[in-house]
Amino acid sequence: PARTWASYAFDLIRRAKAEGRLPYITRAPKLLSGAEQDVIIKELLEGHGQQGVPALPWPESLDLALPTRGFRQEIRQLFDRIIEYGISAEQVADLGRRHNREDWIAAGALYAEYRDVLDIRMPEAFDPAGIITTALQILESDPEFLAAEQARQQLILVDDLQEANPAIHALLGLLAGGRDTVVTACPDTVVQGFRGARPDLLGKLTDTLGEGLQTFVLSGPRRLTGSVAHAWLRTASRISVVGQLPRYRAAVLPAAPQESAPQEPAGEGQTDGAEAAGRAEAHVVDSPMHELRYIAQRILEAQLLDGRSLEDIAVIVRTGGQLARIQRYLSGQGIDVKVPVAEKAVRDEAAVRPLLEAFAVVLNPELLTPEAAVSLLTSRIGGASSIELRRLRQSLRREEIRGGGGRTSDVLLVEALLDPLSPSGLALAGLSWEARSAQRTAAMLRAGRTAAEQPGATAETVLWALWSVSGWSKKWAETALSGGPAGARADRDLDAIMALFQTAERYVDQLPGSTPAQFLDYLTSSELPMDTLAARAQRRDAVELLTPASAAGREWPMVIVAGVQDGVWPNLRLRGELLGSGDLVAAVEHGDGFAKHRSPQSLMHAIRHDELRSFSTAISRAQKLLVCTAVSSDDEQPSAFLDLVE
16 A cells, blocks of 8 residues: 555554553554644643742743643654654753753753643554654564554555655654565755755665665656756755755756757647746746736746646646735635645634534633624624624614613623523524524523533533534535635635534543533644644545645646745745754754854855755646746745746
8 A cells, every 4th residue: 555654654553552562551542643742832821930830841942832732743853753763752852951051941841741631641652753763663672563554555655755754764763674665755846845855865775775786777757857856956956965866967958959959830739849848937026916817827828828627737836825815816706726625723723613602601601792793693603794793783683672671782682692592592583684694603602501401411412413404514514515705715715614522532532531611722732733644535626736745746737836035945944943843853963063063154044955856846736837936026036946947
């Protein structure tokens, strides 16, 4: 079977559990998502300094950073490096004392608590970095299981080894012992640097696979031709050479025609020679809006004039923010698009937010303020228009006056949604079209309260009660099948609701006996998208919008690389340096003299090379046509990377 390393490691852990080799795990192994890991770290950080719990010895300079999501991201990066290198919490604290790093001492104590929480709360859950090291530890500690695994793998084929971290190299070395192994890699196309990818380890493959290693360089291009090949080579030539493998870059060019050579006009029924050989273009426009319009124009031209289907086109950008902006614009122009899953936290999805608001009101009716009621009624779940809401307020107010009352429409609206037997609730039941959304919302809240009052109520049962009464499941499914922009939105809303229920299922399974209120607190505290090892189906005939990480390993006839701006691509901001995760790795690899390997100049060079590898990956996804765009204005300037394209 073809698997990612994480998927293979998870399968190995699952099989070891099934064979009884992991007695400390009583339930089926599960992947601890990044969102769940973030919540655990957040709870641990918030617990210190409260109710008699001593504060961790963080430097004073970090006081303002402690409650932020960015700080937790730095913590996760540091934990990932600790796990990959198999360092204990005591070793981290010892390194901190030896090198006068108070942040490492505090992080070591926090990591010890983090491991204790996982071992007690969910020993069957493995975080994204730990899943590889756990598989490695199982094989190293169980020679019988290792022998059986090696016998099962007669031939090992590894692609894109440049994306591997040290733990993956160690696992490969263990599995490949005495087995036929074929490894392919291109050190100049790396997108997993933020997860610890180490392309420099390719120069040390003899340490991993043994002295009998044979290295071959492809004699000619297999994908890139024409000016696309030249653009890639110009980019790759600015990246530092990894190990002893410099020759492979020159192999790209033999089949690439000279860019200055004239092209014969294409006759009828013939393909234009420039495009057949691969064509690269760079375009600078006056504003971000002009860039969006130009992207849409090129997509429509390719579809209508060149006969390309939308699935033959990809748009690649550097950041998730750029991705969302282009998605909104192209969808508004009627161009079908699809984006990678898990680009935002479940709680932030437009279809999920109102369902969670209703969930919170079910658990605590006092949360339904007039503002919250309006927000709920006009949301994707409520579905009321501004005209319907105004008519509803007028109707409730008219009935109130007829009964001799004088309350405002705000008070009446809240009462009508919460209490069906109140005067406002009875009036709501007798209204016409203007009250449909409010009647449906009131029915959802009643069903949710009934489910929450049942013995053994869980987050799943309450959510299902709310969703099943809403009536949107069938409507959105029909709209999604009809296609168009509305269909695309309904499709995404349904995916978001499915993700919400999957999150609730995971939570209930991992924490039996937990209450709906605890789940709501967990989900509202979660600020990261959920991770998954499973692929999800997406629409086929649509333009794909991706980041370099999600585009890696794939190719399209036409690729648009947008937003190539200075400060965005390359982004030379130091990563993981707030807590010195890179310094920690250097201290482990080089000992006390690690500082000479971590000068500011060397760090900036390393970051720029990472950005070049990411850009190299993006432009090399094009088979026939590469279009790169940037904005030149008073506020924004094109990146120097754009000069490498044309």
